Amino acid sequence: MFRDNTKVIKIGNRVIGGGNPILIQSMTNTKTEDVKATVDQIQRLTKVGCDIIRCAVPNMEAAKALKDIKKHISIPLVADIHFDYRLAIAAMENGADKIRINPGNIGDDEKLGAVVKVAKERKIPIRVGVNSGSLEKDILAKHGRVNAEGLVESALNNVKRIEDMGxxxxxxxxxxxxxxxxxxxxELIAKEANYPLHVGITEAGTVNAGNIKSSVGLGIILYQGIGDTIRVSLTGDPVEEIKSAKLILKTLGYRRGGIDVVSCPTCGRTQINLIKLAGEVEKLTAEFDHLNIKVAVMGCAVNGPGEAREADIGIAGGNGVGLLIKKGEIVRKVAEDELLDTLRYELENWK
Structure with a gap:
């Protein structure tokens, strides 16, 4: 399933690589120097299942703020650095559990070496990040355009620079x-390097478009056993990134826990506001992340029980009547407006 021959890397109190579970990341969109806002967002993300958080460090004030932020969070913090090697050093000195750099824009070997020296002293991992918008000019000239081969070449070149520094x-x-x-x-880099891979589709787009692109891309990559930690990049509330990442991993079978909600697409037989009900059920079930069950939401009291047969529990309704279904069997009839409360009671008392 996973590339279990990858190097195991410790990031704060978590580990990735070597066949360990795939961890979910996100990135704050607050001003990092606003400690309260940043901490509040990290705590929200932690609550919904974020394993590792990344914060932008565009200036020295942000780098120094990491020290206070770390006091109030329980998950590893990655400092995102561009261009200024001094910010990378300051971030590590202020408690960053990992730093993300593109060695190509950090500077010459003297500057990169200064960063590596501090990382080595503090045993802090470095994420070598390369994306399609930051390829070196010589690689672009060689390949004539941005392509997969160029991305891999750039990454491996930058990894070698750090390896050569010990x-x-x-x-x-x-x-x-x-x-x-x-x-x-x-697919190419998985054959060339045994380091853990952080996987994501960058600049994927809005919640709608970004979810589709990320699901397709991450799904194909992860299904091949490639990837040790992921981020779903969305233009929106980062909480949505965590929800999407969890569902991608659960759909592929790489993560257990949390309720899987299935619902019918509605048709002319539907006699209930199924779209509203399904949304309410999805919100409700998010509170029961400890349950590993399937919940069906059906809009037809005639076909609902049969269609919900593979679910652990289901509800269906129409014409003022609600049905509670378990394994395809109707176990109770309730008023339609009592369906949601009935489902909540069943989940709260699930055995």
Whole structure:
């Protein structure tokens, strides 16, 4: 299932690689120097299942804020650095559990070496991040355009620069907003490097478009056993990234726990506001992440029980009548407006 020959990397109190469970990441969209806002968002993300959080560090104030942020969170914090090697060093000195850099824009070997020296002293992993918008000019000239081969070449070149400095506590990420390019790049690098891979479709788009692109890309990559930690990049509330990542992993069978909600697509027989009911059920079931069951929401009291046969529990309704269904059998009739409360009671008392 997984590439279990990858190097195991410790990030704060979590580990990735070596066949360990795939961890979910997100990134704050607050100003990092606003400690309260950043902590509040990280705590919300942690509550819904975020395993590792990344914060932008565009200035020294943000780097120093990491020290206070770390006091109030329970998951590893990754500092996202671009261009200024001094910010990478400051971030590590202020408690970052990992740093994300693109060595190509950090600077020459002297500057990169200064970053690696501190990382080595503190045993802090470095994520070597390359994306389609940051390829070096010589690689672009060689390939004539941005492509999967160029992404992999850039990543491996930058990894070698750090290896040559005597450090191999590394994670690799190669991202593109082009789904097919991203898939091919991961297939290529999985054959060339044994470092853990952080997988995502960068700049995927809005919650709607981004979810589709991420599901297709991540699904294909992960199904091949490639990937050790993931992020679903969405233009929106980062909480939505966690929900989507959890569902992708659960759909592929890589993560257990949490209720799987299935619902019929509605048709001319539907005699209930199924769209509203399904949304309410999805919101309700999010409170029961400890249950590993399937819940069906059906809009037809005639065909509902049969269609819900494979679910552990289901509800169906129409014409003022609600049905509670277990394994395809009707176990109770209730008023239609009592369906949601009936389902909540069953989940709260699930055995």
């Amino acid at each position: 450090y191999d506590n590394l994670v690799i990420s190669i991202k593109s907003s082009d789904v097919i390019m991203c898939i091919k790049a991961h």
